[in-house]
Amino acid sequence: MKKVILLTIVLVVVFTMGFLQRTSAQYYYYDDNTYDTPLTFEAGGSMGTMNCLTDVGGNKGIGKKGLKDYRLGNTDFDASIYLSAVYKYAYGLRLEATYGTVSASDADLKSVAASTGGRYQRNLSFRSRIEELALVAEFYPLYIFVDWPNTKYNAPKLSPYILAGIGVFHFNPQAQDSTGSWIDLQPLHTEGEGFTQYPDRKEYKLTQINFPVGLGLKYELSDKVNIRAELMWRILQTDYLDDVSTTYIDPNVYKDYFPVGSQQWKEAESLNMRNKNTSPANSGLNSHPGGIRGDSKNNDTYFSFNIKVGIAFGRERR
8 A cells, every 4th residue: 555655646746846847838839739838648548458477277388488378368358547747748657557357277278188288187277356556657769869849840640659667466366166156365375375384485465566568559639639559568576366386285284274174174175276176087187295286487477458548638729
């Protein structure tokens, strides 16, 4: 929460400085009918798609880095709203709130099960809601390197841009039990996170910092409205977006943390080693303490592609 407040304060300061600047700044022409100051403001929203790369699901093989393991079928919808300030159309700073969903399932590998080295038989799956607040800088190369007001040419309506920033996001991996109910996985410590028997596995937090980076293309429909196409990638500091990272633990340790026979004990037992539920022939594949459950060498990630519509304000008609 403190990080969210800090991000909000930073943008408020930027906007305040901008309004102070407007009282003394020189006006210049946006086009033949409109003029504004070097600092302009914008509010808008977007809709699009969100996907992820984690230890679960993916494509054929035993798992590959980056987009080689991308699966289009895991795509879900997302949406966002934002406020931004842009200096001379070259540098921008925006505060954006995004809501979406990510999910993946080993069951999707059925058609290529023979090539997955046990990933299909592992039978893991998850979904997680994503809530994100990010402070993102925008860089417009066409305006950074060309001073359009001092040239004999009109500024381009279509402009590419680069994105980089810092954000706070909340996630909560869930899986379905045998009744079809969605169960929160983090409280079950499915890989022994926080258990004394596994001192190298720290309990992960559901609210963390991320680093958004991306590319976009902006088109000025008019002096008031613009539309963008934007791809945003999030660099995460966790491998537990899907609650899967290392190896199977000994299920007997659950009796030290949950009352035997309790609902939480039953959920931990059943959702830890889910491959035993596929078929008797597959029940022993990696399904033992120390057996491969995930790969901790690479952190998880999620990314989105959105179409944005922005409304500029502060410009004045001649």
